[in-house]
Amino acid sequence: MLKAANPERPDLLTWVLLGLGLALLPVGLYLALSAPPDVNQGYLVRIMYLHVPGAWLGYLAFFVTFLYSLLYLFRQDPRHDRVAMASAEIGLVFMGLALVTGMLWARPTWGVYWTWEPRLTTTAILFAVYVGYFLLRGAIEDPELRRKAAAAVGVLGFINVPISYMSVKWWRSLHQTQSIDLTTGRIQMAPEMLQALLFNLLVFTLLYLAFVRFRGFLAALEARKEEA
Amino acid sequence: MRRVLLLALRDLRLEVRDRTGLLSLLSFFAVMLFIMALALGPEEAPLRRAAPGVLWVALAFMSTLLSSRAFALEVEEATLDDLLLTPGSKEWIYFGKLLFQLLLLFPLSLLALLMAAGLFYLPLERGLPLLLTLLLGVLGYASVATFYAGLLARLRGREALLPLLLFSLVVPVVLASVRATAGLVEGLPVAEVADWWRLLLVFDVVYVTAGALLFPVVLEG
Amino acid sequence: MLLRLAGVSKRFGRDWVLRDLDFALERGEVVALLGPNGSGKTTLLRLMAGLLKPTRGRVEREGKALLLPNPPAFHRRLTAREHLLYDLAFHGQGGDWAWALGRFALPSDLPLAAFSSGMRKRLALARLLLLFPDLWLLDEPETALDAEGRGLLLEVLKEARGKAGVVLATHDRGLAEKVADRALFLGEA
Numbered sequence: 004m005l006k007a008a009n010p011e012r013p014d015l016l017t018w019v020l021l022g023l024g025l026a027l028l029p030v031g032l033y034l035a036l037s038a039p040p041d042v043n044q045g046y047l048v049r050i051m052y053l054h055v056p057g058a059w060l061g062y063l064a065f066f067v068t069f070l071y072s073l074l075y076l077f078r079q080d081p082r083h084d085r086v087a088m089a090s091a092e093i094g095l096v097f098m099g100l101a102l103v104t105g106m107l108w109a110r111p112t113w114g115v116y117w118t119w120e121p122r123l124t125t126t127a128i129l130f131a132v133y134v135g136y137f138l139l140r141g142a143i144e145d146p147e148l149r150r151k152a153a154a155a156v157g158v159l160g161f162i163n164v165p166i167s168y169m170s171v172k173w174w175r176s177l178h179q180t181q182s183i184d185l186t187t188g189r190i191q192m193a194p195e196m197l198q199a200l201l202f203n204l205l206v207f208t209l210l211y212l213a214f215v216r217f218r219g220f221l222a223a224l225e226a227r228k229e230e231a
Numbered sequence: 232m233r234r235v236l237l238l239a240l241r242d243l244r245l246e247v248r249d250r251t252g253l254l255s256l257l258s259f260f261a262v263m264l265f266i267m268a269l270a271l272g273p274e275e276a277p278l279r280r281a282a283p284g285v286l287w288v289a290l291a292f293m294s295t296l297l298s299s300r301a302f303a304l305e306v307e308e309a310t311l312d313d314l315l316l317t318p319g320s321k322e323w324i325y326f327g328k329l330l331f332q333l334l335l336l337f338p339l340s341l342l343a344l345l346m347a348a349g350l351f352y353l354p355l356e357r358g359l360p361l362l363l364t365l366l367l368g369v370l371g372y373a374s375v376a377t378f379y380a381g382l383l384a385r386l387r388g389r390e391a392l393l394p395l396l397l398f399s400l401v402v403p404v405v406l407a408s409v410r411a412t413a414g415l416v417e418g419l420p421v422a423e424v425a426d427w428w429r430l431l432l433v434f435d436v437v438y439v440t441a442g443a444l445l446f447p448v449v450l451e452g
Numbered sequence: 453m454l455l456r457l458a459g460v461s462k463r464f465g466r467d468w469v470l471r472d473l474d475f476a477l478e479r480g481e482v483v484a485l486l487g488p489n490g491s492g493k494t495t496l497l498r499l500m501a502g503l504l505k506p507t508r509g510r511v512e513r514e515g516k517a518l519l520l521p522n523p524p525a526f527h528r529r530l531t532a533r534e535h536l537l538y539d540l541a542f543h544g545q546g547g548d549w550a551w552a553l554g555r556f557a558l559p560s561d562l563p564l565a566a567f568s569s570g571m572r573k574r575l576a577l578a579r580l581l582l583l584f585p586d587l588w589l590l591d592e593p594e595t596a597l598d599a600e601g602r603g604l605l606l607e608v609l610k611e612a613r614g615k616a617g618v619v620l621a622t623h624d625r626g627l628a629e630k631v632a633d634r635a636l637f638l639g640e641a
Contacts, residue, residue: 131399142389152382155445163400166434170403237541248529309525312503316518317542
């Protein structure tokens with residue numbers, strides 16, 4: 004991702020992505036707010052336009068961290084570690100957004116802020132894993148050990164996702180009487196809604212790419228200061 | 232490899248010779264179970280319902296403590312370097328430390344079952360499947376705990392991170408173990424409980440392998 | 453070339469402990485590492501052993517290295533016999549521990565917690581002799597040794613020189629002059 008080992012300022016691609024993302028953000032918001040309300044949920048469904056892209060990008064971000072952690076373990080290139088770290092940080096932001104919007108949406112819909120629904124629970128676990136990732140990074144002074152330990156957590160934490168998901172899903176399925184009817188979460192997508200959702204997904208993706216590149220650039224600057 | 236077994240036995244010998252250490256661990260464990268029984272009792276039904284969960288909370292605590300102990304002694308005596316200077320790749324240290332914990336955790340699990348039977352009215356008819364559940368679960372928990380405890384051992388004063396790092400990864404183990412235990416106690420057929428066993432087995436294989444492979448990487452530096 | 457350091461620098465946080473060090477050691481050589489306290493001798497020995505990685509530069513090593521730290525590191529609750537047996541097993545070697553303990557006049561069945569610091573030093577030397585690495589890295593081995601112990605140390609060093617390479621960090625100039633072929637000085641340039 005980061006081509007130059009010693010950048011002086013963020014490169015053109017980063018600025019383009021950032022500019023495009025920020026410029027399209029209001030468009031996305033407009034589309035979201037002008038899309039028709041849902042048959043069942045009314046205007047509440049509009050949280051979805053933030054929640055779904057947030058969750059998607061969160062998972063993508065952590066997957067990228069997983070990939071670059073693996074790459075670092077094989078290649079020992081500090082650049083890979085910087086990408087992994089940047090992606091994890093941005094991932095936490097998006098994932099946090101998804102969790103909060105999810106909770107805000109859950110209260111009026113299901114009556115509770117939280118439920119042990121498999122995807123929600125797995126998301127919360129993944130969030131905790133990467134909070135741990137940063138706490139660990141903060142605890143290690145030696146730069147090389149820090150990179151290695153973080154990479155290990157990046158790998159161990161992500162391979163946990165499918166196993167955690169399965170375990171929570173089976174765990175929940177045992178409760179025949181569910182106090183929360185998850186079908187009230189279903190929505191029928193009008194074309195304008197799908198359009199708005201996909202557009203916001205695009206905007207979030209652009210912003211993700213831009214933020215990760217930017218954060219990676221900052222990390223390179225930090226590393227250079229440390230080396231001096 | 233022979234030295235895996237020898238490392239585990241050596242640590243066991245060291246642990247046994249430190250009489251206060253093992254005793255305090257056992258007491259802590261017993262007190263935990265007592266307090267939970269007091270808090271959740273005295274009616275039989277709620278205690279029995281809570282038993283699987285209580286069992287695994289207690290075992291999780293013990294596993295976390297034991298994993299720190301497995302490395303604390305090396306750090307205290309500065310003997311970790313000696314292990315690192317042995318020939319060959321260092322996965323054997325991971326396996327040795329893991330085996331050491333299992334050698335203590337397995338009998339402890341047995342004791343836990345007996346105490347749960349006494350304090351929490353946990354029926355022990357299906358002793359063998361219950362034991363299998365305990366072994367699979369404890370192995371899964373310890374595999375992750377060994378990795379993190381080894382990593383954190385060299386960072387002074389950061390042992391507090393162990394529970395947090397551990398917790399986020401061992402959720403599947405706790406869920407599966409508790410559910411399997413509860414299922415067995417409720418009289419579910421083994422075929423249904425076997426799903427949970429399979430999940431535990433997958434977790435165990437994945438994390439023992441990943442832990443062993445990544446362990447040498449984080450010990451250097 | 454048993455050991456080679458090229459352009460090795462090491463920092464901890466913001467402190468550069470070693471800068472641009474070049475060093476080479478052949479089998480059969482004994483090099484004394486001299487310098488005041490805090491000059492980085494222990495760090496350098498650990499780098500040579502491979503326990504630390506350099507911040508810059510390269511360390512190349514042939515064969516097995518062992519480090520004798522100051523003070524020596526032992527499990528107090530084991531006896532000398534047990535400790536040596538475990539060490540031999542971990543290194544996949546056989547060896548006559550009984551002979552070694554006899555030569556260094558050490559009891560085999562006493563818990564190491566009861567050893568004096570001089571005895572621990574001698575046990576560490578016995579251990580090195582049994583394991584006989586290719587590269588011996590000794591951090592102030594003369595401390596805590598009485599006259600007899602120093603005699604043993606000299607014998608051991610002579611034996612090591614025959615088949616291995618030795619780097620010896622020491623404050624004892626006399627010892628250095630007696631055994632070393634050359635010296636490496638650490639400290640302010």
